[in-house]
Amino acid sequence: MARLVTEWVNVTGNISIIARESGEVWFRNLSGTKADVDPFAAPMTGAGAAGSTVRLLDGAINLGFAAIEKTLARSKPTLPAYIVALVGAYHTSVDTARNLRRAARRFEELGRPEVAAYLEERAREETGHDRLALKDLRALGVPAERLVANFIPDGIKPLCKRFDELCAQDYPIGCIGYSYCLERIAALKQEVDIEKVKVLCPDGIDATRFLRSHSSLGSEATHVAETIAFVASLPANDRISVVQETYQSALIMARGYNQELLKSDAEIVAELERAIGEPLPCRNAVNSSHSLKADARPAA
Numbered sequence: 257m258a259r260l261v262t263e264w265v266n267v268t269g270n271i272s273i274i275a276r277e278s279g280e281v282w283f284r285n286l287s288g289t290k291a292d293v294d295p296f297a298a299p300m301t302g303a304g305a306a307g308s309t310v311r312l313l314d315g316a317i318n319l320g321f322a323a324i325e326k327t328l329a330r331s332k333p334t335l336p337a338y339i340v341a342l343v344g345a346y347h348t349s350v351d352t353a354r355n356l357r358r359a360a361r362r363f364e365e366l367g368r369p370e371v372a373a374y375l376e377e378r379a380r381e382e383t384g385h386d387r388l389a390l391k392d393l394r395a396l397g398v399p400a401e402r403l404v405a406n407f408i409p410d411g412i413k414p415l416c417k418r419f420d421e422l423c424a425q426d427y428p429i430g431c432i433g434y435s436y437c438l439e440r441i442a443a444l445k446q447e448v449d450i451e452k453v454k455v456l457c458p459d460g461i462d463a464t465r466f467l468r469s470h471s472s473l474g475s476e477a478t479h480v481a482e483t484i485a486f487v488a489s490l491p492a493n494d495r496i497s498v499v500q501e502t503y504q505s506a507l508i509m510a511r512g513y514n515q516e517l518l519k520s521d522a523e524i525v526a527e528l529e530r531a532i533g534e535p536l537p538c539r540n541a542v543n544s545s546h547s548l549k550a551d552a553r554p555a556a
Contacts, residue, residue, distance in 0.1 A: 261305035263312055264296045265499040267319060272296055273499070275311035283319065301492045309488040312499045313436055320437075320506025324514055335456045336524040338463075339398060339536075340516060342389045344412040345466050346404045348438065350386035351416070353379040355423035359431050366427070374486050378435065381479070388466040395463040397537035398528075407531035411512030418508055422501065429494050432487065433501030437509060439479050445471035 261277040266286065274296055275281040286297050360375035393400035408416070422431040450464050450471060457463050470476055487498050519527075528536055 261303065261308050263302075263304055263308040263495065264300050265312055265316075265496050266299070267316055267500055267503040271319070273312050273315040273319065275308040275315065277305040277307040279307060279311065281311040281315050283315070299492070299496060304488040304490065304492070304495050306484050306488045309495065310484045312495070313433075313484065313487065313502050314440065316433075316499050316503035317437055317440060317506040320503050321510040324507075324510050333452055333456060334521050335396075336521045336528065336536075337516070338453055338456055339393065339396065339528060340409050340524055342392050342463070342466060343404055343407055344409045344516075345470070346386050346389040346393075347408050347412050347416050348419075349382065349389065350404075351420070352382040352385070355419055356382065356431065356435075359423040359428040362426070362428055371429070371490075375431070378479075381475070385466065385469065388469055392463040392465050392467075395461050396457065399532050399537075403528065403532050407527065409512075409516055411515040414508050415505070415512055418505060429490075429497045430501035430504075432483065433498040433503075434505040436480070436483050436487070436498070437502050437505040439470075439476050439483070441509070442470040443472055443476035443480050447473060 262274065263276075264272050264274040264284075266272040270286055272284045272286055273281065274284055284296055286294065356375045356379035360372040360379065363369070363372040363375065390400040390404070393403060419431065419434050422428055422434055445467065450468055450473070453464055453467060454462075468474060487495055490498070525536060
């Protein structure tokens with residue numbers, strides 16, 4: 257009987273994620289351990305497997321969000337917050353194809369055509385997704401181009417910066433971890449989440465194109481499965497880097513979510529109206545939902 261694959265990655269300096277192909281996963285504190293005593297203190301070198309790789313990747317996301325779990329704000333969706341989410345979706349997608357192609361060219365130069373081909377395919381699949389977010393903003397009556405030109409949500413800026421930097425690196429393998437993090441979280445969204453957003457929108461308005469495309473109802477689940485299989489096929493040092501970046505991206509994403517969720521709807525509307533230089537066209541819908549109260553969102 258073939259021996260089951262075990263993979264492990266140190267993600268925080270003291271904490272490693274260990275996963276077996278059979279499905280087990282656990283977190284190990286390496287403080288005080290030595291490589292000659294604890295085999296997981298040294299970097300892994302063996303081949304990967306889909307069953308263990310997925311648990312490393314998802315474990316990295318869980319750990320990234322768990323780091324701020326006690327302060328992560330919880331709130332019900334509101335229309336102003338959804339508009340900000342659409343603006344954020346635009347900014348995280350508008351440069352995706354360009355960045356991925358830049359990373360692909362670098363891997364071609366490095367003699368890694370399999371990585372280049374994977375990134376080129378991802379770039380093709382992601383092309384034009386920013387336009388879905390613009391269509392949704394227009395459907396809500398918002399001057400979409402003016403808004404995205406003048407406004408990047410504070411919680412999104414570090415995420416966009418991270419992706420730009422990853423794709424510009426001499427060895428940009430980390431961009432795969434970043435992309436996996438965003439796609440895996442998007443794939444968690446279900447029909448019920450889309451229905452909650454539909455309730456917020458004015459009657460007869462469909463502003464869920466981007467959300468639906470980036471959910472379990474779109475292509476995200478397929479992308480996630482393909483990425484898991486591809487990452488599992490990479491050499492150990494590449495898998496380590498991808499998992500580590502998945503953790504870093506999850507941490508940045510969680511902090512950004514929390515930063516935006518802590519704002520009241522009144523604060524959000526003020527930001528949006530400063531960006532467009534006029535009252536929100538959908539302000540009546542906002543007011544009718546009683547979401548402009550300063551205490552509409554709970555504190556952490």
